[in-house]
Amino acid sequence: MSVIKTAGLTRHFGEVTALEGLTLELPRAGVIGLVGPNGSGKSTLIRMLLGLIAPTSGTAEVLDEPISAPGRYLDRVGALVENPAFVPGLSARTNLMSLARLRGLPASRVEEVLQVVDLIGRDAEPVKRFSLGMKQRLGIAAALLPDPELLILDEPTNGLDPSGIVEIRGLLADLARAGRTVIVSSHLLAEIETVCDFLVVIRFGHLIYCGPVTDLLTRARQRIEIAAEHARDTAALLALLAADGWQVEHTPEGRLSVAADEHQGADLNRCAARGGITLKSMTPVRGSLEEIFLEMTGTGDQDLTGARAAAAERKVS
Ligand SMILES: Nc1ncnc2c1ncn2[C@@H]1O[C@H](COP(=O)(O)OP(=O)(O)OP(=O)(O)O)[C@@H](O)[C@H]1O
Structure with missing residues (x-):
C-alpha cells in the first residue's frame, strides 16, 4: 500500500x-x-x-x-x-x-x-x-x-x-x-x-x-584499507597487488585502499605475504550515501552546499 x-x-x-x-x-x-x-x-x-x-x-x-x-x-x-x-x-x-x-x-x-x-x-x-x-x-x-x-x-x-x-x-x-x-x-x-x-x-x-x-x-563501493607494517614497504605492496589484478589507490593517510569486499581480506594477506610483507592493519570500508550519489550523478553533498551558496550569491547580486 x-x-x-x-x-x-x-x-x-x-x-x-x-x-x-x-x-x-x-x-x-x-x-x-x-x-x-x-x-x-x-x-x-x-x-x-x-x-x-x-x-x-x-x-x-x-x-x-x-x-x-x-x-x-x-x-x-x-x-x-x-x-x-x-x-x-x-x-x-x-x-x-x-x-x-x-x-x-x-x-x-x-x-x-x-x-x-x-x-x-x-x-x-x-x-x-x-x-x-x-x-x-x-x-x-x-x-x-x-x-x-x-x-x-x-x-x-x-x-x-x-x-x-x-x-x-x-x-x-x-x-x-x-x-x-x-x-x-x-x-x-x-x-x-x-x-x-x-x-x-x-x-x-x-x-x-x-x-x-x-x-x-548495497550499491556502495566496498573497499579494504590496508597498511604495511613498515611504511617503506607500501610501494612494493602496491606493485604486488596491482600485478595480481587488484585495483589499488593510495589514501591520504598513507594506507592503500583496495577495491575488495570484506571476504577477500585473506587473499590480500596472502598476496602481501608472497612479497615478504606483513600487514599491520586491514579495515573494510563501505561508501557513504553521498559517495553513491557522487558516482550516480557526478554530484554529492558538497555540491548541494555549493548550489546553495551559488543561489544565495545570485539573490545578493
Ligand atoms: N511561486 C513561484 N514563482 C516562480 N518560481 C517559483 C515559485 N515557486 C518555486 N519556483 C521556482 O521553482 C524551482 C523549484 O523551487 P522549490 O522551492 O520547489 O525548490 P526546493 O527544492 O524546495 O528549494 P529550497 O530548498 O530552496 O526550498 C525554483 O527554480 C524556484 O525558483
Missing part, C-alpha cells in the same frame, strides 16, 4: 520548470527523505501534495485520494511548511490550545503532542523566548494535533545547530516507530540520511532515485 503515488507530475512557473514528469510511489510507514539541492522542486512537490498549488500536468494521489480533491485527505495529513505562525507573546500551550479549538480537536490532544515533542516543562513560556529548535518542535506539535497518518515536514532541520538536528532526527524516528509515515525534505542528505528508511532524490526537477536506503547502500 502506498502513501503517495504520482504519475508524470509537472509544474511550471512561467518559464521555470520546477518539477518535470515525476512518477513515483512511496510506501506507508517509516521516514521518507525528500532530498535535493535548493531550487530542485522539493517545496513545489510538497505544496502540490498539500493541495496548495495545482500541477501543470500529471496526477497524484495522497492516501489513495486525488490531489485535485485535497478536502478528502487533508484531515489525515499534518504538515510543517515554512515557518509556522504562532502568536509570539503567547505560550506554546495557549498557541496549541487555540489551534486545537479552531480545528475542533479535544484539549487532551495538546497535552499529548506536547509530550511527543518533549516541550512539557517549557510549554508555559512565551513562544518568542523559544530557540529555533524549540519552535520547530512546536511546529511539529501543531502538525501532530489531528493525529495524522501522514506527516510532511519541509526542511525541519534548516538553520538548526548540530544538537538541534540530532533532536529533530530522534523525534522523526519516534514518530515513525509509532506507525506514522513521515516525509521530511532537506537540501543536505547528510542531515537526514541516518533517519530515513526510504529516499526520494530530485535534482533540478528530475527524479534521480526513489527507493529503500538499504538498496542504495
Whole structure:
C-alpha cells in the first residue's frame, strides 16, 4: 500500500520548470527523505501534495485520494511548511490550545503532542523566548494535533545547530516507530540520511532515485584499507597487488585502499605475504550515501552546499 503515488507530475512557473514528469510511489510507514539541492522542486512537490498549488500536468494521489480533491485527505495529513505562525507573546500551550479549538480537536490532544515533542516543562513560556529548535518542535506539535497518518515536514532541520538536528532526527524516528509515515525534505542528505528508511532524490526537477536506503547502500563501493607494517614497504605492496589484478589507490593517510569486499581480506594477506610483507592493519570500508550519489550523478553533498551558496550569491547580486 502506498502513501503517495504520482504519475508524470509537472509544474511550471512561467518559464521555470520546477518539477518535470515525476512518477513515483512511496510506501506507508517509516521516514521518507525528500532530498535535493535548493531550487530542485522539493517545496513545489510538497505544496502540490498539500493541495496548495495545482500541477501543470500529471496526477497524484495522497492516501489513495486525488490531489485535485485535497478536502478528502487533508484531515489525515499534518504538515510543517515554512515557518509556522504562532502568536509570539503567547505560550506554546495557549498557541496549541487555540489551534486545537479552531480545528475542533479535544484539549487532551495538546497535552499529548506536547509530550511527543518533549516541550512539557517549557510549554508555559512565551513562544518568542523559544530557540529555533524549540519552535520547530512546536511546529511539529501543531502538525501532530489531528493525529495524522501522514506527516510532511519541509526542511525541519534548516538553520538548526548540530544538537538541534540530532533532536529533530530522534523525534522523526519516534514518530515513525509509532506507525506514522513521515516525509521530511532537506537540501543536505547528510542531515537526514541516518533517519530515513526510504529516499526520494530530485535534482533540478528530475527524479534521480526513489527507493529503500538499504538498496542504495548495497550499491556502495566496498573497499579494504590496508597498511604495511613498515611504511617503506607500501610501494612494493602496491606493485604486488596491482600485478595480481587488484585495483589499488593510495589514501591520504598513507594506507592503500583496495577495491575488495570484506571476504577477500585473506587473499590480500596472502598476496602481501608472497612479497615478504606483513600487514599491520586491514579495515573494510563501505561508501557513504553521498559517495553513491557522487558516482550516480557526478554530484554529492558538497555540491548541494555549493548550489546553495551559488543561489544565495545570485539573490545578493
Ligand atoms: N511561486 C513561484 N514563482 C516562480 N518560481 C517559483 C515559485 N515557486 C518555486 N519556483 C521556482 O521553482 C524551482 C523549484 O523551487 P522549490 O522551492 O520547489 O525548490 P526546493 O527544492 O524546495 O528549494 P529550497 O530548498 O530552496 O526550498 C525554483 O527554480 C524556484 O525558483
